[in-house]
Amino acid sequence: MRATFSLGRPAGIRVGAHWSVLLTMALLAWLLAESLLPAAVPGLSAVVYWASGTAGSVVFLASLLVHELSHALVARHRGLAVDRVTLWLFGGSTELTDDPSTPRTALAVAVAGPAASLLAGAGFLGVSLPLSGVVAVTLAWLGWTNLVLAVFNLLPGAPLDGGRVLQALVWRLTGDKRRAQAASARSGRVLGLALAGAGLAWLLWSGSFAGLWLAGIGWFLSLSARAELAAGPAREVLGRIRLGEIMTPAPVTAPGWFTVQGFVDQAAAARFRTYPVMAFDGHPVGVISLALLARVPEQARASTRVEDVCARPPACLVAAPDTPLPAVLGRIGGRPGQDLALVVSDGVLVGVVSPGDIARTLELAVLGANAHRSAQ
Ligand SMILES: [Zn+2]
Structure with missing residues (x-):
């Protein structure tokens, strides 16, 4: 995913965003302002709902960035060169220039993101507890979405973080990096198709927009996993070629x-x-x-x-x-x-x-x- 605009270099890491992230931001703000917040705290003006909704969606994207930067910082700490972090429609991606050289490094890089999301989720929920009103609801929503983000990303299929964890474990057990990559990509393909199917069923059953979203994510995952599977043998050959x-x-x-x-x-x-x-x-x-x-x-x-x-x-x-x-x-x-x-x-x-x-x-x-x- 090529970034449309740059968000600077926090901690020296190149961060950009694809224009589709604006769509995500607008959707989340709309979801909060038109549906979640009025249902939880009725009777306020539209301005209050939209201000809180917009703030909530911006902070959510910031926490997504923290998730990706955690991957990037752990990778860099372990001596891997980080190419860039990009935010887009379905979340974020961290691209590394180097492949992890050991299963331990691969595992550390993979779990860093979900760990950051878990911490952020717990933090937002904790801060929301003593508060009340629209601010408390927005913070609680941020807490739960970060927890869901952490759990979702730990599903065991590449290119999700859980797929990288699976890959590191198979690599550790078999000592065969290529077999581990193929296993996590195959698992990602099955997982993606299952999520796409579940999303479509949800959409047809309830007409819920969330179903369409899940179907889109599932479809994207299965395509990425298929591409990884196809690229496996070529990637190994390419890794040995010098400029x-x-x-x-x-x-x-x-x-x-x-x-x-x-x-x-x-x-x-x-x-x-x-x-x-x-x-x-x-x-x-x-x-x-x-x-x-x-x-x-x-x-x-x-x-x-x-x-x-x-x-x-x-x-x-x-x-x-x-x-x-x-x-x-x-x-x-x-x-x-x-x-x-x-x-x-x-x-x-x-x-x-x-x-x-x-x-x-x-x-x-x-x-x-x-x-x-x-x-x-
Ligand atoms: Zn991640």
Whole structure:
């Protein structure tokens, strides 16, 4: 899930949100303001209900963020690189750059989120007890939703946290990480279909919107689990590939000190859309694409230098040749400047990895995995 907007870097971790999270926020505010709060504390004005409902939904999303950041912080504490945390329609996701190297680490990362939700749930319920009125009801709702969130996430199927727990346990018992991944993904597929079925039955039985929501979550889970199952063999192959093995060496570069106009004339003759930008001293400084050049107004092209408009780290990807491919997978392509990773060794540009290099590698890995399977 690609974030639509950034929510900053709390504790140094990149946090973003997909636009669909606004839908979740609006739905929760509506649920509280139009249904739960008026039923629990009748006779107040709509303004009070909507103010409490909106506050409740914002705090709920904040507690969801705490859940995800707990995964991320425990992962980082255990030496794993965290890519980003994203909030979206059905909750949040924490993406790690590295795979956990031991079952113990996998287990610690997996339980951190539900543990945080349990604590938050107990905290909200505790605070709500001595209070009364609409504030107490909103806090109690926050408490129960966090408890439900913790329990739901512990259901034993990937990609839920409970699936990661199952995976860590199977890994520990069998010593076979790949078998453990396949087992938790299979379990996630069954669980997702069961939840989707239960949600549909609920929707048809009572016309409840919650049924539709559950069906949506179940459907999403089963699709994610299926994707994990399918990606298993390829992922193992990919994990062993280093950027240095798949990069395009000696790429055509853009001199950063050239004016945009000067470089456009040169780029028209070259066949590429994206170039590493080099400083005058020979060090790579960033990435320039034709799309970025096109943003420079025509009258400014003769006075603007390429290095002034290129994407620089962290907006562009820079990695060492021994970086495993999964660390940049999913981060190349898309935004201008991120459509090329610079492979740099001791400050020297040794090559680039483009979406084309990655597609070729993936296709070869799939061919290799299939060939391997049919040979068994
Ligand atoms: Zn979680």
